Amino acid sequence: MTMRNSLWVLSVLLLTPSVGAAQDESRRELSEGSAVVRTEENEYKIRILCDDASRPELGFTTEANRVTREATGGRYNMVNVSLRKWKDTDEVVIRSDAGVAWIPRPASAGGVLTMEVDVVPGSFVRNSAPVLLTYDMYKSGDRPDGGTTLRFEANCSVRDPEAPSFRKLGDPGGEPGSW
Numbered sequence: 001m002t003m004r005n006s007l008w009v010l011s012v013l014l015l016t017p018s019v020g021a022a023q024d025e026s027r028r029e030l031s032e033g034s035a036v037v038r039t040e041e042n043e044y045k046i047r048i049l050c051d052d053a054s055r056p057e058l059g060f061t062t063e064a065n066r067v068t069r070e071a072t073g074g075r076y077n078m079v080n081v082s083l084r085k086w087k088d089t090d091e092v093v094i095r096s097d098a099g100v101a102w103i104p105r106p107a108s109a110g111g112v113l114t115m116e117v118d119v120v121p122g123s124f125v126r127n128s129a130p131v132l133l134t135y136d137m138y139k140s141g142d143r144p145d146g147g148t149t150l151r152f153e154a155n156c157s158v159r160d161p162e163a164p165s166f167r168k169l170g171d172p173g174g175e176p177g178s179w
Helices: 004-015 018-028 065-070 133-140
Strands: 029-039 042-050 060-061 082-085 093-096 100-103 112-118 123-126 129-132 148-155 165-168
Touching: 029 060, 060 123, 060 133, 093 112, 100 112, 100 148
Parallel strands: none
Antiparallel strands: 029 042, 029 148, 042 060, 042 165, 060 082, 082 093, 093 100, 112 148, 123 129
């Protein structure tokens, strides 16, 4: 290869947008929001990232803790929750630290999605072997024992300045909000 050809190849490489830049342009802007997640004993406010600021039912996930810690001076989200469209169906999969559930797509009211859903463990042991719960197993009723009720309220249009935070329910600090 001659010097002239080498310079031409180098020019093309430098002037061509990189794959990473093309991918960055195709990424949509995520909306910053927050969610209140309640268990039997605790209430958590977490930071979430949403696909659409006015419709949390279109998808959201807990913000990465490395980002949360950096932005809040060390505080982190104590629970994880995500809601995502399930393949080519009109259902969503809800995943949390407590478990998983596949349900029909819910609807938000005024940009706030309030839900109470029974989740089951996403993995379990059957015949001494680990089993990962699948959509087909879940839908056919082949679910593991256990699980819990997950209650959450996701707001994708506003981020609560207190998020992330935690409180024990029943503490003398007031009653939890109504569901």
